[in-house]
Amino acid sequence: MAILPCGVHFETYRQHLAYLRTRSQWTAFILLLLLLAGLPYILNVRFIAMISMATMISIAVIGLQITTGYAGLLNLGQSAFMGMGAFVCGSLAVNFNWPFWITIPAGGLGGALLGAVFGIPALRIKGFYLAITTIAAQVIFPLIIMHLPNRWFGGAIGLNLEPARLGSITFNSDISLYYFIIGVAVIMIFLAFNLVRCRVGRALIAVRDNDIAAEMTGINLFYYKTLAFAIGAGYAGVAGGLWSYYLRYVGADQFTLYFSVWYMGMLIVGGLGSILGAIFGTFFIRALQEFITALAPILVQYLPQTGSAAIWFAGMNILLGGIIILFLIYEPRGLYHRWITLKTSYRIWPFPYL
């Protein structure tokens, strides 16, 4: 629980447990929502597309945070679970013409079911061994898609979707898709914040800290470990559903191990064990990627003396890797820890220490 300004006190347990407890917190929250609503009027469409993509990915990374950060179960198959969600959502939209408010939750359910299946071994194995079984999910996923009848998930052809619609609104422009994604993300983040504070969240943290001790206190390990995978993969499935409406084409090769590794990297950079950390990590890594994507052509244009564009483009990858390494060396607890330190420093200012 973060420290509060002097004089702030609560008279009920409900008030004490609330996420937004002071007027200034409510003001900041409303301002944040207003800012999110107003961003398309302030920023260039390039930044809006970047935020949409980062927000979509952050939902999958929040899911990974629940499985790995809160329950302590290594998962390198998050991209496959996202893919499952995308295909389930796409299939229901294409084959049954169901609206997005059914297909996206159904995509989450599809991801959750696949996640639960791969979560079952978590009862017996831990750490790197568990990570290997989740890599199996990544290998098996495209085979599942390609071997099932084409009318289910499109097989090797993939699925072509129509844009999501809500009444007369069609989500087919960068701005409308931004609002669509932000809307779903707000719901998913709200659910995640509450999940980790409820009985299930506390059980997951207990399992992470010491699973034998957790079992001794009456926590059903099989149930909670499978549930952790299911919830985490469910988040990935919802992200996959959004992905399918964003690109409107879903193919099995869009969800590779490469992305699962990136998602894990985003989690570590953001900070394990916090929902905000997952969001920070995703936005930080995506912003870095976008920055180097934009910087390289400028360097090629204004510094042509190197003779080859390859030097700048490849150099950008080294820069990206270097920044992440430096970050992990100097802030191993992630961006979330830096954020808490910053907030605390602000609250106790001008005193340097607590």
Added chain:
Amino acid sequence: MSKKWIYWLGAPLALVLMTTAVWSAGYNISVSLDYTGPYAVIMPPFDSTRKALTAWWNETKGKKLGIELKDVGYDMRYDPSVVASTWPGILSKDKPIAHMGLGGPDVAALMKRLPDDKVPMFMSTATYGFSWLPNTWVFQPRPTYAQEAAGFFNWVHQNLIKDRKIRIAAINSKVSPAYVDMINGIEAFCKATPWTEYLGVEWIAMKPVSLLAEVRRLSRLNPDFIWIATNTAHVISTIQAQKELGIHIPILMASHNGIDMSAVASKDIKLLEGHYDAYAMDPGLDPNVPGAKIVIEYCKKLGIKDHWSNLSVQAALMQLMVFKGVERAAAKVGPDKITGQAIYDAMFQGPLTEEELLGLAPALTFTKEAPFSTKNLRVKITTVKDGKQVLLTKDWVPIPDFPKWVAQ
């Protein structure tokens, strides 16, 4: 005080005005690059060819039309999420009249939105069955991989195996839908073609340790050819397995894992003796093809290294299609009013001749039914003879017709 200062000021001003008069219109062509993903190795020839051909077109055709084209590259990492999030920025900042894509991620991320954005995309890979869709705003100079292979088997039917069925086997991988689509395509071809017999496929991992068991199994079926259109590792492993078994079954490769790429990967072209590759473009062996001459000349002019090969041909074809689109659009709507829509419309104005494509591809006739030209499809075939890659025949070999295997 003399009036010299008038000349000092006037001369640069006149130069600026002259330049403005010459370049009445400037347009951006955006390009997907991959310097940090799986295709980083093919970027040097793509880069040099692009620079050379842009310089050539601006200096010759562009100057006459009063148009200057500029290509703006973006490293998309061969990642659809990067393409999807970068594209809106490209649209708003560069306002491209055409985009040159590199492969699957570009298609996945942009295919659905290009008709709304009114920007045609040009690519140079062969097509896949699943992107064989109408009205996609994607233009590719080559048909599907299966059709390119069919062109080779047509040549075999006409020249080598005339009196019986050609027995075809394949080695492929299930890691990508694109690969599975290749097999679906060749199965459809064999089903529709009475002079072929499809024996089956060995599905393998992308980086196999040994293919001895798989090649032995295939060899028991007595295939005339093994078709491998996945990667160079599969080609080299299959040849090594054949050597261990003491057999020789000719392999047919595609462009991206063809003879030159497999020779680079194995560091021994002799290993590929008696094997083949076939694709619907010039294989980049002859530096006297008009397109090659121009690229080599302008690389020298610009002081950059030319890497003339089939990779350069692919890069050149994308650009030549864009150039022709721009020239036709300029004639129709005027050089200062060219838009993506005008280029898109221009692509359907009639065939792009082999001469217009500088001898790098057969004539292409685009229709709205498919992203590639479906008429008069042709391939060129190369093989390794006495340790040297050579054209099997100088002429383009026709691809036989067979039905589309993907129902959309």
